[in-house]
Amino acid sequence: MIRGTSQGDALSTWGLWIAVTLAVLVTYSWVDPAETYHVSREGLAGGLSRSLTLINFPIALVAIALVLIAMAALPAAAWWAAALAIALCATIPWFVDQDDLDARWVNAIPALGVLIALALTVVAARRAGAAFAPRRPWDGWRVGLAIVVGLISLPWVAAELGFHFPGDFFMGEELGREKDGTLIAAVHLGHHHGMDGAVLVLSALLLSRVEIHQGALRIVAFGYLGLMLAYGGVNFVQDAWNEQIVKRGWTDEGIPSALLPGVKPIWAVVIGVAAIATIVLLREDRRTSYSAP
Secondary structure, three states: OOOOOOOHHHHHHHHHHHHHHHHHHHHHOOOOOOOOOOOOOOHHHHHHHHHHHHHHHHHHHHHHHHHHHOOOOOHHHHHHHHHHHHHHOOOOHHHHOOEEEOOHHHHHHHHHHHHHHHHHHHHHHHOOOOOOOOOOOHHHHHHHHHHHHHHHHHHHHHHHHHOOOOOOOOOOOEEEOOOOOEEEEEEOOOHHHHHHHHHHHHHHHHHHOOOOOOHHHHHHHHHHHHHHHHHHHHHHHHHHHHHHHHHOOOOOOOOOOOOOOOOHHHHHHHHHOOOOOOOOOHHHEEEEEEEEO
């Protein structure tokens, strides 16, 4: 077997997103579109449509990180495919509209980038193996953060599967009005951007465990993972705050949306957290490299 960055953490990340996509496919195939968010198609067509827009956003964002990690185990000649995958995945701002999540033919363009990224991971795993990275200094913190994220995400997990979380601890099926006057459950059925944020955080925690020995690639990959962690974390907190705190009536102060980049204070927060996360991840990687036999 050729030496290089093993792909166990990358394959697990793919598995995580495939599970989310399958849940979306099934749920949007049988749940009434009126109970979900900004979709109109019913039946299997609705499930396939929403799955495709999910592959565009946010899976294409994660696919870029997975391409970089695959390239840590592939020869330089593979960069032609890697560059194509990254370019295709980077087109999502032009093809995804959060106000209309029904798929269009152009959504096949970022999806093709995701397929190339998956193929690169498979080839990299064949070359360098599918083992997980060795234990990292901050793995304990990773597990703790993953548990917190998982617990807070329970209402979204239930909604993803087509039902409201039982009990009164979390807001769920209680009705409220959106800014446009639409009457909808506090946690609508189907997919949430808070769930995107949660799985982005989990993906960044997994992928940041890998060891990348190429200097420039290492900096770019961990920088991107730091941004992914920050972007996912801010969207996770924003949606949870809105649905579980604001809609409960405890405060009228919401957290601004960070879904789309812009010159606004919430994106200063994203960039600041991303910078801190990148420094921490690089220091962890450097510490591991120095302590390796």
